[in-house]
Amino acid sequence: MTRIYAMANQKGGVGKTTTAINLGAYLAARGLRVLLVDVDPQANATSSLGLDKNQVSATVYRSLIDEVSLADSVLQNPRFKLALVPSNPQLAGAEVELVGLLGREYRLLRAIQTVVTRFDYILLDCPPSLGLLTINALVAAQHGVIIPVQCEYLALEGLTQLTQTLDLVRKHLNPKLRIRGLLLTMYDPRTNLSQQVVSQVRSHFGDLVFQTVVPRNVRLSEAPSYGEPVLFFDPKSAGALAYQALAGELVRTDDQR
Amino acid sequence: MTRIYAMANQKGGVGKTTTAINLGAYLAARGLRVLLVDVDPQANATSSLGLDKNQVSATVYRSLIDEVSLADSVLQNPRFKLALVPSNPQLAGAEVELVGLLGREYRLLRAIQTVVTRFDYILLDCPPSLGLLTINALVAAQHGVIIPVQCEYLALEGLTQLTQTLDLVRKHLNPKLRIRGLLLTMYDPRTNLSQQVVSQVRSHFGDLVFQTVVPRNVRLSEAPSYGEPVLFFDPKSAGALAYQALAGELVRTDDQR
Numbered sequence A, B: 001m002t003r004i005y006a007m008a009n010q011k012g013g014v015g016k017t018t019t020a021i022n023l024g025a026y027l028a029a030r031g032l033r034v035l036l037v038d039v040d041p042q043a044n045a046t047s048s049l050g051l052d053k054n055q056v057s058a059t060v061y062r063s064l065i066d067e068v069s070l071a072d073s074v075l076q077n078p079r080f081k082l083a084l085v086p087s088n089p090q091l092a093g094a095e096v097e098l099v100g101l102l103g104r105e106y107r108l109l110r111a112i113q114t115v116v117t118r119f120d121y122i123l124l125d126c127p128p129s130l131g132l133l134t135i136n137a138l139v140a141a142q143h144g145v146i147i148p149v150q151c152e153y154l155a156l157e158g159l160t161q162l163t164q165t166l167d168l169v170r171k172h173l174n175p176k177l178r179i180r181g182l183l184l185t186m187y188d189p190r191t192n193l194s195q196q197v198v199s200q201v202r203s204h205f206g207d208l209v210f211q212t213v214v215p216r217n218v219r220l221s222e223a224p225s226y227g228e229p230v231l232f233f234d235p236k237s238a239g240a241l242a243y244q245a246l247a248g249e250l251v252r253t254d255d256q257r
């Protein structure tokens, strides 16, 4: 059974891309077949894996707009054991171009059907907005959405708006949409703010919050400049160990469902 | 002469809102008349000043879509000496609703004309995207765009895409659009990454980069939870002193133009 998860949160800079890349890498390291789909025009997931976003032409855009099979855009990275459907800045136009297209909210879901049986996990990295690209990802995310929550006040505050959008998508587009889990990121034990955010999120969302908390760790922000997941950049770092633990927690709790 | 600046960068979480709020507060503390316009559906600038975004109804949305005079949406805060045109989640619909409207890229510029003479500075807080809301702000920003750049690799990487978009807006919509300055934010002197990003941005953009660098400082991220600029929350903090210095640098270099 292939599990499809979207990393979504309209608040910017909360760790969506970092989670997609590093959770993906640790799932792949466990022998699972993993596909990352970069649904963000910033193409940060693409560049975090060492690709030049201005050089790739077979991207998710072609599947969303030109209906080219997604299978034709899948790039394999044998070293990371990760597959990627890349993005490039052309995708920025899709937010508007999708508006007039038939089945505009279901295009990513349809495109993913052509590759779904080849993978155990498909992770969708979303842009920091609630437009048609993120909506497409929320419709395609048949097993739920993973919400990275930075341990900061403004990120906490944005959760209401996100859950309201999830309710709308569930009502009108994807009745199966659920929260797979909230992931607390950039936790800094030295600040009261971090601790307050963790306790508020846990008290409000209960078991929906992953036990694993990702600490603030500079190695996570350095790894993208080397074009590799933290597993390959510094596997002993606190950030790496957290994403390794998250992969274990996800697989374990998936198996129980 | 009223100066209108947009805080823009499609990379999420780089300090756009933090800069708009705190730069605005320190400009106001110098006796200047300052208006903040929250052009982000997340409404973080609105909530950072203590307002409940779900309670405000007179927002920038009404001026962009319903052509209600912007003057009717201006809220004065006597304590902070700041005026604000708030936002709320309804603005998320504007990205799509604007697509079919005449003069869709100029609606914010037109709306601002009704209030421009009342202020010395108008600061526009943008969402983390390059859609029609940010485009409207870039067209309205007659004196330029202030680009917060987080001292991280992915934020550095995104600058090329941003400058390409600025070139397009300058060519098709606002020939006067220029970069007023790049502001390095969340600088952490303990990490090599921060230092590398600073030296790369300075070597690439030269004098366009503000001398003032904003350090990573937890007081800046705590202040929004109290609904006040850092000037009122902790004026002696490193973050506060940096934004005070930025206000001084901006005014000094504006006067020389």
Ligand SMILES: Nc1ncnc2c1ncn2[C@@H]1O[C@H](COP(=O)(O)OP(=O)(O)OP(=O)(O)O)[C@@H](O)[C@H]1O
Pocket (backbone or CB within 6 Å): A011, A012, A013, A014, A015, A016, A017, A018, A019, A040, A042, A044, A126, A127, A128, A185, A186, A187, A214, A215, A216, A217, A218, A220, A221, A222, A224, A239, B010, B011, B012, B013, B128, B152, B153, B154, B155
């Ligand atoms: N746990 C962490 N510790 C330190 N830095 C981190 C951590 N997680 C992410 N970062 C860094 O913080 C920045 C924001 O993270 P990231 O880009 O993954 O967030 P995002 O939600 O995908 O952003 P956007 O909204 O722009 O898509 C990046 O520079 C990243 O390298």
Ligand SMILES: Nc1ncnc2c1ncn2[C@@H]1O[C@H](COP(=O)(O)OP(=O)(O)OP(=O)(O)O)[C@@H](O)[C@H]1O
Pocket (backbone or CB within 6 Å): A010, A011, A012, A013, A128, A152, A153, A154, A155, B011, B012, B013, B014, B015, B016, B017, B018, B019, B040, B042, B044, B126, B127, B128, B185, B186, B187, B214, B215, B216, B217, B218, B220, B221, B222, B224, B239
């Ligand atoms: N210099 C700083 N030191 C520490 N924290 C900061 C600093 N500047 C901003 N922050 C915090 O980092 C987070 C991101 O900043 P902010 O929300 O201002 O960025 P943004 O670019 O407006 O984000 P978005 O893309 O979501 O609009 C916020 O929680 C903010 O409080």
Ligand SMILES: [Mg+2]
Pocket (backbone or CB within 6 Å): A016, A017, A018, A040, A044, A125, A126, A127
């Ligand atoms: Mg991202």
Ligand SMILES: [Mg+2]
Pocket (backbone or CB within 6 Å): B016, B017, B018, B040, B044, B125, B126, B127
């Ligand atoms: Mg903001």
